[in-house]
Amino acid sequence: MDGMLALAADNLLSPIILFFVLGVMAAFARSDLSIPEAIAKGMSIYLLFAIGFKGGAAVADNGIDATLLLSLVAGLVLSFALPLVAFMLLRAMTRLSVVDAAAVAGHYGSISIVTFVAATSVVQSAGLTSEGYMVAVAAVMEAPAILSALWLIARFSKGTTKMDAGLLREILLNGSIVLLIGSFLIGVITGTDGLTMIAPFIVTPFQGVLCLFLLDMGLVAGRGLREARGVLKPGLFLFGVLMPVIGSMFGLLAGSLLELSTGGIVLFMTLAASASYIAVPAAMRVALPEANPSIYLTLSLGVTFPFNLTLGIPLYLAVATLVTGG
Amino acid sequence: MDGMLALAADNLLSPIILFFVLGVMAAFARSDLSIPEAIAKGMSIYLLFAIGFKGGAAVADNGIDATLLLSLVAGLVLSFALPLVAFMLLRAMTRLSVVDAAAVAGHYGSISIVTFVAATSVVQSAGLTSEGYMVAVAAVMEAPAILSALWLIARFSKGTTKMDAGLLREILLNGSIVLLIGSFLIGVITGTDGLTMIAPFIVTPFQGVLCLFLLDMGLVAGRGLREARGVLKPGLFLFGVLMPVIGSMFGLLAGSLLELSTGGIVLFMTLAASASYIAVPAAMRVALPEANPSIYLTLSLGVTFPFNLTLGIPLYLAVATLVTGG
Amino acid sequence: MDGMLALAADNLLSPIILFFVLGVMAAFARSDLSIPEAIAKGMSIYLLFAIGFKGGAAVADNGIDATLLLSLVAGLVLSFALPLVAFMLLRAMTRLSVVDAAAVAGHYGSISIVTFVAATSVVQSAGLTSEGYMVAVAAVMEAPAILSALWLIARFSKGTTKMDAGLLREILLNGSIVLLIGSFLIGVITGTDGLTMIAPFIVTPFQGVLCLFLLDMGLVAGRGLREARGVLKPGLFLFGVLMPVIGSMFGLLAGSLLELSTGGIVLFMTLAASASYIAVPAAMRVALPEANPSIYLTLSLGVTFPFNLTLGIPLYLAVATLVTGG
Amino acid sequence: METHKAKRVAVIIEAIMQSRLTNAMESAGITGYSVLPVLAGGGRSGNWSRDGQISRGQGMVQVLCIISPEKLDNLLENAFPLVERHIGVITVSDCEVLRAERF
Amino acid sequence: METHKAKRVAVIIEAIMQSRLTNAMESAGITGYSVLPVLAGGGRSGNWSRDGQISRGQGMVQVLCIISPEKLDNLLENAFPLVERHIGVITVSDCEVLRAERF
């Protein structure tokens, strides 16, 4: 317990978290500090490129692990299943309409890649390693949850959704999925040689870029929270911190069954715990325009993301360490 | 004297200055070379982030210096006072109206962060160190001069200014102040550990980014000069090179009284000598729309900035070395 | 022959090429992956800045080579002459109108700086060195081909072109020429000292940035090819792979006569083989609006660029090694 | 200079709907349009801005379409169903064009 | 398709004045607007462009506001004092809107 508190404190005082907090505070104080859209997008491309490639190079280094495929399948299943859990919880805990509840639920089956990156960095600082292919698991978990959300609507509401072929392609060939998987594969192909060649770009400056990126996330999350105060009823807020913990338990289960390393389990827990704030919102705007975006965005980016970043990840690390005994 | 000439020559032939000159020449030749706005803004965010953090980490390393607080106060006083000096000088040397003179004066009480960064790099090359908290001094000197400018108008002109509460907040919570102070504090909190973690991002590539940034500054300053040729009457031009030297003397006085290190004194002189070209112009457009922006922008960015960059900083370094005898 | 195949295979599996392929595939699959325009422009500024400076520093290191001037002249001559070759070939091989053929021809006299950068990196991996001033040769080869294209029109068509003074200035003071030559000169002036200072920015992360940049090139080339399928008649396509090989022979001749190093010859071949896709298209839109941009853009960026990147450069390297015997 | 009557249709719509709208227009035989960026806005669903947006890239754009008057109804009928369930604004105004044969 | 008369008010104004203008509009009960970027311009105070500007970010924007005709005077009266001392342009034109209840 003490160890866990120390861990949480350590995490809370890392530059990464502090820059996130700076962003939130600047937004609350209505400072005009802002990162240009192109720079923010550029940094997120950098992060995807870097973690995809590093994951791939790690796989090339260790050889293909027998559990790779099973992990992908487990990720798929979780992404499909978690929205159902979230939906039931939301219907029980909040007064959201079916449409809004389904839309929110979809976000929690999918993942947030920055949360994943932050967890990777915590895992590393704790001196643990993890399976390089966890980035591939992250990629396959992005989209399925959207289908679950649409199924929930079809099942529980009279409303119609517009799941056209175009949308399906957009979801599956989403830029961040393509970049993550593509960089992963290139990492696998070029291996350690490739990594050595571009390490001064994707390894050494990584933490610094992550700080700036989280500053931007803080600004955006803070602005979102300020605008959407009215939306955040207590039940909803509670869901926003409870659901990631529940999700993480599913991740723990999957990771343990697959006998992943402790670090790998932490990452799986984090993936299951995190909520999408880019891919799923975009799909929801197309397929489910009636759902209120400020509800799902505020929950996912304003509540669950900060929770995971500050308390969640250290918690998942502590639990995983406890369970695997090392 | 010889040493100083060598110093100036050295400075003039550093990549940083040469890229600035390249930018000015490209602008004069009407080349279409330009740095995208988002990249320029991204680089300035990078510079603020990096120098704030490094300053904070240095303070964490050396312990809080007793003179920190006094230095901040001295900075505040200078920022309030220098516009009065500048105003009197302008009324004596030029034929500017009260409104234009007050607007220009406000710029010279405030500071230019890039000039400060360039000075830091010269101080370093000269093998000197400086107080890490000088970046905090820079931050507190940004805004007060604006209030002085508005006071000058209220005192000497019939015109009214619009100093609404919104403007005051905008000035104090100006993005660059928030980022600089925020990064400084995070540097103080995370100290050397934090710095080690992100040094490959904020320390090693710093000089290179600074070159590109100054290329952009040169382009923008050059374009400004080309468009505003008509504005630059001899008296005004003279003010643009005289005022920084006078300002630097006030900085020298403050730095000497505070018994700062030689490097610290150079930085204080540079802050006092430099003129704002972002924060103050923006405030002036809101509060004093009648003042002619091409006058204050041309003076601050087209005359004083290049002067400080090329001749001013080596001069301040030579004088400070002479005065402190080290 | 075996060695050459191995070389080609090596090249094809380098991260740089693989990221280009990823971009093309993403575009073909109509993924929404895209690099923001400002970031793409920022990266191209970075590349020009870096190779210009490195080239200049290398010249400073080796002393001015007697053949520098002759190489520049040879570059000029090639840039003027190659469009004539290309024009004849196009008139023989395709059914393009005089206007379209002249416009395309202009592109092949000029150069693609990214192809040049990729060749530099292949030359380096092969353990060869090259003359630092080849970047200056690249710069002088950008513009003359445009004049040849306009001359071809004047000579062979009744159409009029609008070669106003403004256009001439735009072509000669084109941003990328100014940045390349400017950085080169600053590299010459500041030499190894300057390079040491900014190497962590322009040397170590270079390959990584290049990967991202080629990802973007792949996306753009892929989208162009997808949109312009109809344009690519067999004769045209054949020209797009034949012309670079012919061009490279002229480059080989020039490089051999000048007795450049093997690496230098490879770069000269690459310059002659590559086709412009920024400077020349822009000039053509102004001077020759009747020419169909999708023809010249598709050929230059969709056919010749990928050809050079994947097969051309290894071929030129093999040939140059054969000819110089080492 | 001789000008001809035309209609200027401006649709402010979410960026993610842009390609759906222009595809629908193309199917209806309307191929000329331009898309302009929108930085910020306000409406019944609150204020937003590209900078402060929870998820950037989900802002709005303005699709501008100059057409000859007789094609207006066709355009509106094809564009409207797409916009109907979504937030946004459609305006139509009169204008004059040179080179009428192009519209 | 049924359309209704409305007014299109376009205010080109310095970016730093944007929030002051939209706040003033909101106080006057006008909540629908869109802000479009402006890249460059020229006028009595000379030419400027976002690229070559001495201090970037101080460019201009265009605030676009579609309102029902009876609200026009209210808007102009509230917007004008803000714009008055500043550089910029206000234009008003007629347009038609679908879904008139929104304006």
Place this chain on the structure above:
Amino acid sequence: METHKAKRVAVIIEAIMQSRLTNAMESAGITGYSVLPVLAGGGRSGNWSRDGQISRGQGMVQVLCIISPEKLDNLLENAFPLVERHIGVITVSDCEVLRAERF
């Protein structure tokens, strides 16, 4: 509030032609204009978009010019030759302005 009749001329033109157009306007004594970015478009020469463009930076822009009606012909005559050989669209519409002395 008192308004005055004016013309709103909008020219969608390739970015590389922008300075040539505004220069031509200035020579014709017309100094007030604003340039707006265009992200994407479609027309007789196909579709393009700033993101997917073979050579970025070669997109289009919209040059907006508010003028008093009597200057319209002068503007069109000076602008037209430049635009004539190039792709793009010119529209003219009626509008009202405040502070008519400025136009």
